[in-house]
Amino acid sequence: GESGYVASEGFPNLYPPNKECIWTITVPEGQTVSLSFRVFDLELHPACRYDALEVFAGSGTSGKRLGRFCGTFRPAPLVAPGNQVTLKMTADEGTGGRGFLLWYSGRATLGNDAPTVTCPKQYRRTGTLQSNFCASDLVVTATVKSMVRGPGEGLTVTVSLIGVYKNGRLDLPSPPTGTSLKFYVPCRQYPPMKKGINYLIMGQMDEKRGPILPPESFVVVYRPNQDQVLTNLSNRKCLSQPVRAW
Structure with a gap:
């Protein structure tokens, strides 16, 4: 497939x-x-x-x-x-x-080393908030500031951080409020995001591109009542620790 x-x-x-x-x-x-x-x-x-x-x-x-x-x-x-x-x-x-x-x-x-993936015909978010939390390298809440085409066929999405619950081994300040972070989105339409909207974003760390949002990433509109749930998850040990051995 x-x-x-x-x-x-x-x-x-x-x-x-x-x-x-x-x-x-x-x-x-x-x-x-x-x-x-x-x-x-x-x-x-x-x-x-x-x-x-x-x-x-x-x-x-x-x-x-x-x-x-x-x-x-x-x-x-x-x-x-x-x-x-x-x-x-x-x-x-x-x-x-x-x-x-x-x-x-x-x-x-491609010539600029941007990966091209086969994008799905529609966005399907699977699993629960907890299962996706454990399976993700990077979990943040943030406001989308800009969405620029490229490199390749994807998008570079710049966000302004509200909170960080898993840092993906990035050196992020504490508190992170207002810190900019860039995600590479290989499929322009998936996961769906809009400029100016606050999101709960669960992404991966790619050894070449850094923070990346594959098309199946768990991304939902952020609401303040999610903070306590995310804090509880960040303090709970996952059965399989989502840490990459580079």
Whole structure:
């Protein structure tokens, strides 16, 4: 497909023991496969000997291995060299975790290195506020100040911060009120935003572009009564810590 989610068996509950599962993802010819992990929670071992997720270029596990992962740190975004990538997850007889949830999409690199994704025909916001909070790198409330086309086919959206509940490892002041922050929005229409409106924004951190709002990002109109809920969520430990290991 052009884009979508892949999850381990049983997700969001614990994955079963003594399993080997393989997925092959194929996007249109002329594109590369981009993987962005939303949740990652596998049994931890320094060498990932017990449970592990391996990523291979191409169709099957004979291609170049792009990574081998375990534990609760989400892998950095991956871009395969071609239009196919294979995932292989193995679990031993012991108790594991919740597994993984990732978003894949086709990507073409333009001259200015702005990623092109396949944009959906309509915006579908999935999951709850809590599940999206745990799956996001960056959670802020902010006012949209400007929306400028580019780089590439996307938008650069500049916001003025009201509050910060997850900082995505950015060095943001406290309190952040009035601080400007720029998001790259690959799909101009999704998530839908308008200049001058206050939003609750849950985004990701891309290793090249910085703050980014993929088309499935959780973005809603901000209301002050959300502050207490967000504060409670920020003080609560997620089952899988949304921290990238660059």
